[in-house]
Amino acid sequence: MESLKRRDFIKSSSALVGAAALTSSSVSSVFAAGSDVIKIALIGCGGRGTGATFDAFASGQNIKLVAMADAFKDNLDSTYDTLKEKFGDKVDVPDSRKYVGFDGYINAIKDADVVLLTTPPGFRPLHFEEAVKQGKHVFMEKAVAADIPGVRRVLETAKEAKRKKLNVVVGLQRRYQTNYREAIKRVHDGAIGDVVSGQVYWNSGGVWVRPRKPNQTEMEYQMRNWYYFNWLCGDHIVEQHVHNIDIANWVKGKYPVSIQGTGSRAHRTGKEYGEIYDNFAIELTYDDGSVVYSQCRHFEGIPNRVDETFQATKGRMYLSAGNQAVLWGPDGKEIYRHDSKGNPNPYQQEHKELFEAIAKGEYKFDNAEYGAYSTLTGIIGRIAVYTGEVISWDRALASNIDLMPEKFAWDANPKVMPNAEGFYPVAEPGINVEKYI
Secondary structure, three states: HHHHHHHHHHHHHHOOOOOOOOOOOOOOOOOOOOOOOEEEEEOOOHHHHHHHHHHOOOOOOEEEEEEEEEEEHHHHHOOOHHHHHHHHEEEOOOOHEEEOOOHHHHHHOOOOOOOOOOHHHHHHHHHHHHHOOOOOEEEEOOOOOHHHHHHHEEEEEEEHHHOOOOOOEEOOOOHHHHHHHHHHHHHOOOOOOEEEEEEEEEEEOOOOOOOOOOOOOOOHHHHHHHHHHHOOOOOOOHHHHHHHHHHHHHOOOOOOEEEEEEEEEEOOOOOHHHHOOOOOEEEEEEOOOOEEEEEEEEEOOOOOEEEEEEEEEEEEEEEOOOEEEEEEEOOOOOEEOOOOOOOOOOHHHHHHHHHHHOOOOOOEOOHHHHHHHHHHHHHHHHHHHHHOOEHHHHHOOOOOOHHHHHHOOOOOOOOOOOOOOOOOOOOOOOOOOHOOO
């Protein structure tokens, strides 16, 4: 546990800016002799996996998709058809390399040089561990876990990836977005002084619902409707709002010492919404006394907001995923505005940089640690709201609350089950705190 202490990690990471955590160093080529083809495997064949594969093919390198895996055959077949129609012979996945079921990822990883991990977050620690064990470079979507034991597992695997010099990129694409890179570099260089406060937001109308179908087992229902179950998703403060939380940590160059907040199920209260909340408002307190306020909600029919603002001793900053970035000085005058014209698509940029490094035989990317710690920040926020307590960073890191099922099988039951009316237990602050921390 000592190696995972917050202060030790901060000491080694606070100077990091942007996506690359490492100075380039050489690694052995991962390709077959005489070939420049980079073979990829897709683990998780939903919309996110399809999009990641599109972005990989747009990287400019000689890439071939050679294996696919998903828990559901219909997901795999649909994604295969979409990719085959678009990319033709670059999709070389015969039936013998289409793996269906909970353990299909193991064989799919064997066939590739690079693995795209795009399943729901709860499976990420298991899949990341296997990819690194097999010596593969990795792109993995955020969030990288759904509970604290999963975060610790990712951090341990990240050490092994470093030892093996395996490139790892995490899909926190703002780290690869030009306006964020340019503006935050200026902040770290002292353009507006020391950051003393901030506000980060992901307020939207929520996401899809997939109704229960006849004859579904509980495991299949939760897997199909994964966004509404914490063992799979982590709640939307983790799965979605992690983007904005990661910006707070990146701007500060450190991680919070404690988190407290409030939230509820105010509107999305039906049984179809599983166990998650529809709003969170938390405060991230850092060791210098600065506080970043974090807000996310799933309310339909009202204005959305997805952006970040920060105040500092010599000015302030505004950022958004829409390629905006503005810095103002102490007199309120604008000192920097990002030109959004011609900026690369950040979803494609993260793949471009990853596959370029791999093609050159370079070891450049070690995103797993900051991906894990920003995921942990979101998880602590969830726990703080669910319990009503102030949760310290070190207390959270020691938690052994494991949300994952005891067994992965279609006839096995997840740990959270519905009652006779079909409703799932929902956290009540101050009640059964030991279930969450």
